[in-house]
Amino acid sequence: MIDALPEKGVPADQILAELRGLRSADLPTHGGRLFAYVYDPAVAGLDELARQAYAVSASVNGLDPTAFPSLLAMENALVGAAARLLGGDAATVGSVTGGGTESLLLAVKAARDAHPAVANPRLVVPSTAHAAFAKAAHYLRVGLDVVPVRELRADPAAMAAAIGPETVLVAASAPSYAHGVVDPIPAIAAVAAERGVRFHVDACFGGWLLPYLRRLGADLPPFDLSVPGVTSISVDLHKYAYAPKGVSVLLHATEELRRPQYFAHADWPGYPMINPVVSSTRSGGPIAAAVATLRSIGDAGYLDLAAATREAVGILAGAVTAVDGVRLHAPPETSVVCLASDGVDLFVLADELTARGWHTQPQMAYREMPPTIHLTVTAAVRATAASFRPDLADAVAAAAARGPAQVPDLPPLSPEMITPDLVAGLAADLGLGDGFSRMAEVNTLLNAAPPALREALLTGFLSLLQRPAAPA
């Protein structure tokens, strides 16, 4: 246990050794064997450059661009680069945010506040849209209309039918996180424009990759601001732009569309507060690191990284197709390989892959969709992809030998029955005190539960983990 407030300060060497010690329990962020959370281009020297750039601007405050014009210049450079990459024109404006969720929150806020006369504003999304839209709807008290997809893709006719007089925003993904599938953006943009409703393209995940995949000849539809009817688009620089965490860009087609995104308050005794984003005080570190990353890789570099990613996706998808017991759940058209079971217990398989050093992301069953395993593929995977197939075959055989996960018999539970004691008992029964490498039982239990019960159990579990640490 680390004491964050020792009686006397601790020497720097010791502190850094402690931090490195803590980090050694984490999943490997480099090496092309972790298929979620991190984005690794495997470019020599890039981490070091980003770290140094971060340090240059870490203590600069983005609260006031007139006090720190360096940040204004860097943010305008990032927005300008994103606009050029994503079909912007002379009217395009944007903001640098702290991440994809914040970009989506702000797109929803801008749409909501553009219609102050709409009493109960609503948002229309396909069922494959990122969970951050549900979060935005919840935080901002906007109604959420979730439209079923067809073969994992948003259905323009069904989206059109869901638009009502209180709809302030329609959104779709390019591509979706869960499956890496690009929604038919031009057709949805057309129906939104016809109804006079804003249309946001969530390109948080693949916005920095898709333009390069298209240049490489991938058969993907237009998805950006060049499509008539697209009014805003978001792209996370901490995903396929390979910047350190904490940077996303939200672009609007015009300044008028961006206007209601701002919050201004000058009616208090302190400084006038004018914020384009959720945070007020924010560090310049992530912004400087993102600028350094983009300038170091450059347009030609991103094209090469996209080519490596595309090759890796082809190799992994080929492995899934070749190995009996699993199958592709979604077409591997961008940078996600999503596999489903063809006989094997998928959650046991995920554990067997973990045991072989491949860290994947299990996804629960959703409506008519089965549980799946998600692989976010980055350029670093090009170097490891070939060794995935024998390990996958081996892991499938081991999972078949082990058989399905056995879960404790539970009485029927409802969300309001989930108390801290119940969660603590369940966590102990499932062996969660000993780390998170054997998750099949937990995942099986969650998968069998309705979404509201999953939410209550996971909230209870996270709350159990998040406890003030006492000094040893």
Ligand SMILES: *Cc1c(COP(=O)(O)O)cnc(C)c1O
């Ligand atoms: C990652 C992601 C988000 C949320 O981004 P965060 O940076 O995790 O807040 C939103 N939409 C899509 C499609 C994503 O992949």
